[in-house]
Amino acid sequence: MSELRYSCIESFCGPGGLSLGLEWAGFETLTAFDHDDESLDTFNQYRDGKVAFKADSRELEPENLRNKADLDSNEELDLLSGGPPCQGFSKQKRGAHLGDERNHRVIDFAVLVGGIQPRFFVLENVATFGKKRGKKFMARIRDLLGEEYDLTDNTYNAADYGLAQTRERFILVGRRKDVDAYFEIPKPTVGEWKTVREQIGDLPEPPEDYSEHPEYPNHEAARVSDKNVERFSHVPPGGGWQDIPYDLRLDCHKDVDTSSGGWPDVYGRLEWDSQAPTLTKGFDSFTRGRYGHPEYDRPITPREAARLQGFPDDYEFVGNKGDVRGQIGNAVPPPLAMAIGLKIRRALMIDDGVLDKKDTMPMSRKGQYELELPETTPAHS
Template sequence: MTASGTGPRVIDLFSGAGGLSEGFRQAGYNVRLGLDFDAEACRTHAFNHPDATILNTDVHEVSGKDLLAESGFGEVDVMIGGPSCQGFSTQGRRGSWASEDDPRNMLYRQYARLVGDLRPEWFVMENVPGLLWFNKGEFGRRIFDQFESLGYQIQHKIVLAADFGVPQLRRRLMIVGNRVGKVFQWPEQTHMGAVRRDAIALWEKRRLEKFPHLERHLTLWDAISDLPAISAGGGVEERRYTKAPLTAYQAALRGSSDLLFDHQATPLPQVHLDLIKHVAEGQTWREIPQELLPERFAKIRRTDGTNLFARPDRNRPSYTIITQFGNVTTGAYTHPNQDRAFTAREGARIQSFPDDFRFIGNLTSKYRQIGNAVPPLLARRMAEALTVSMSGESAELVLDLDFRNAVAREQAAAERDDLLPAAM
């Protein structure tokens, strides 16, 4: 781990374990301050970013002045951060439970308040794509308006982590603002592949014919195949590796670490252990005999494309890792050939955290911190693109005149799940 210290001065709000901080640090930025009200996430951030101060407090309690004083900066070059927005997760985009009044969905206002106080030249805000199209795009428009009224030119994009070398089909919204008229040059994708299972062959043909300079999406197995077998509830916090890395990705994340940390799996109740035995690799809850399924499954149509109880295919990227990835009932979190959920370290590998990045807290907290994070590799690609953009010329951006149409197009593309790589 190299020390930060000299690069552009960064404050990370809602810093969690520090996935975003880690990517910016790797790209040479001087991340000097994090803030989060989760005490264990703060301890993780402090452990892995010893040069940074971490404020374990509620964002509502601090002013820009406080942040400057704590960071030791005279001014801030870049504000980064991902305010939680649980109500707008993509799963909930049609759900009536997503409410604009939910205080958890108002945290972006705190982010904007502190951008207004500190007036960094740039900011990068990460969030779930659903925020953009909630209430037919009104919510996203309001967020953009707020930043524009502070004098920032806004750009946004929904990025797929797998396109940047992360072995995960995680889509996230990135909003970048600049207040001196500079244009953000988005990072070029480095990898290519299908999101939908039925389009894999089509995308691979397209890649080989038209984009041979792009690598194929990394797979779950590229990320975790070197890790020792353990059982549900098993594993230890610290042990030695049992074999050499099997892929370049594994070797890169191991770096110089000779110890394997957090390869621990959450215990599963017997009833879930019995149920996942019915699900083979690449299958989901639909293979479980109806009479054995918990009652709530009776309401789910068998044709619904949910990943509940899914056991992912090792030859594809992982599905999105969320805070609950220790709970096999809620997503594709069962190991491909072992009857258990992913371990915390497997989750960290899927998120592209280096193996020497330590998570502090109990196992549930570690799962939460890992699932919440921006994949450091994606954050790093954004940070590198920002470095290029910083030295670019100022130019007036031609923004979408009809924001709602733009949002509708983005939603339609995400819902098609990139069936055809036509946009490229």
């Protein structure tokens, strides 16, 4: 293994957004796991070798995970990363955080960290995890890991790291206390936020027969009723359901005070020269948010959503339409993961004596570390 490439195990890997960004930053994914078959197929299809396997975190022992990664008993792991299920912490789930069993997967992650003792770990979740909803879980993580790890938590806006999407995510980085270099929160990698036009404006229209575009995987239009197309045709860029003529509105919108702005993103149309809101797995429906194309009377396609998440065009998502929507909508944006990964790799290189503490490392593939990074680059980077 090159001295500039470090080992990583990915937990709750999903389709591989977090892994991809860390790989761009110079980490080698030794193994990964998730419980979802289609996500695992997507993860493995993009990578040489079937490194990801199916597992339930409640039943997975740290030593089993080390064995899957082919780590010798005396061999250290550099990074354990993961994005445990976050739906229970979402602000859209009122009160669900109190009893949603999925939330306890973050504790499973902490147990794996404690058992494997990587030099660093990365835990990703929704922004609300860092607030009231995740308070008791953060306290538990500190109880389990606080003596051995320095913890740095921060809420990041993906638009600061090269996306045309104002997606906020909570990321906790743990540094094992014997590592002689601290993790630094990465500064924004762009001076100005990218726009929707920059991210998806060059894509051709998907086929009219709802098939997949022959040159762009997952680029296919969603089937929408004629009535919904008619409604959406009245919505200007940046507009929403309030722009639909009264007689065409859904019944639930007819008695809403438009001045109060109730559900402003429903039937929302994106703007070419602005940013998309946080994508969810409902991005192919007008009724679930501001996911309408800036110019055409249709929702954005999975490929357009993947672009807005920072995935390259050759990253094909596997499964039925619902599977693909869920994988893209729940993914960690790779460019954000890369920014985090580069700061961790810098700390590891300092600890290993490869870099001096006063040295800096470029935040792109250009420069002295170019040959050590994967040839695959982020879309529109």
